Amino acid sequence: DGGITQSPKYLFRKEGQNVTLSCEQNLNHDAMYWYRQDPGQGLRLIYYSQIVNDFQKGDIAEGYSVSREKKESFPLTVTSAQKNPTAFYLCASAGGYGYTFGSGTRLTVV
Amino acid sequence: GNSVTQMEGPVTLSEEAFLTINCTYTATGYPSLFWYVQYPGEGLQLLLKATKADDKGSNKGFEATYRKETTSFHLEKGSVQVSDSAVYFCALSDDFIGGSNYKLTFGKGTLLTVNP
Numbered sequence: 001d002g003g004i005t006q007s008p009k010y011l012f013r014k015e016g017q018n019v020t021l022s023c024e025q026n027l028n029h030d031a032m033y034w035y036r037q038d039p040g041q042g043l044r045l046i047y048y049s050q051i052v053n054d055f056q057k058g059d060i061a062e063g064y065s066v067s068r069e070k071k072e073s074f075p076l077t078v079t080s081a082q083k084n085p086t087a088f089y090l091c092a093s094a095g096g097y098g099y100t101f102g103s104g105t106r107l108t109v110v
Numbered sequence: 111g112n113s114v115t116q117m118e119g120p121v122t123l124s125e126e127a128f129l130t131i132n133c134t135y136t137a138t139g140y141p142s143l144f145w146y147v148q149y150p151g152e153g154l155q156l157l158l159k160a161t162k163a164d165d166k167g168s169n170k171g172f173e174a175t176y177r178k179e180t181t182s183f184h185l186e187k188g189s190v191q192v193s194d195s196a197v198y199f200c201a202l203s204d205d206f207i208g209g210s211n212y213k214l215t216f217g218k219g220t221l222l223t224v225n226p
Contacts, residue, residue, distance in 0.1 A: 004153075033213075042114075042199065042218040043154075058213075090153055099214060101153030 002027045006091050006102035012110050013078070013085065021076045021105045023091035031094040032074040036060060036087045037104075043090065049074055078107060085109055112137045116200050116217035123190055123224050131185040131220050133174075133200035141204035143167075143176055143183040144214070148197045157185075157198070190224045197221050 004025045035043040045058030049068040063082025091102040117132040142161045146154040158167030163178035200217040
């Protein structure tokens, strides 16, 4: 079945460390997105990519980085510059007329 | 800029009660409107959508009508079930980034709990 796979489901990071969240899709979608979800805040767009080797900043890109070397993959790195990284991170892809979301990664700073 | 405002939760109902979750929006142009549902610990799933004024989206007993005059897209269900307990997000898009790809703006979400 086609879909989006995010891994890991839970991730713990020490202060000052970079961590990378994986997002893979087999839907043949061109566009991919990363959202951050905080309680009571809804979803906020971090980065998005319309095509391989190209990506754009969203509303809260500071402290994050991405790459898009393959159509299927859009990893997100949470750098040590992100001051408050504890959150639920959702990856999505878009094709046709809708988004497909992954099941999310919950990142906790310890 | 674009924005979506949802009624604040949480909303607690008894099984078979009538549900309304209000959603209003601000956008330039003619946005498409969506309702997404998120079950605990999962990603979001598209529940229904409407792409132009007066369109009604419907799915699994849920309905919402695109009202341009009131800039609203309220979600309704006539008889909720325990399995409908989830967080519901209203969203809009008027950014078409080439072809079918676009950016969504989400409301803050409304937690619905349905008790037996």
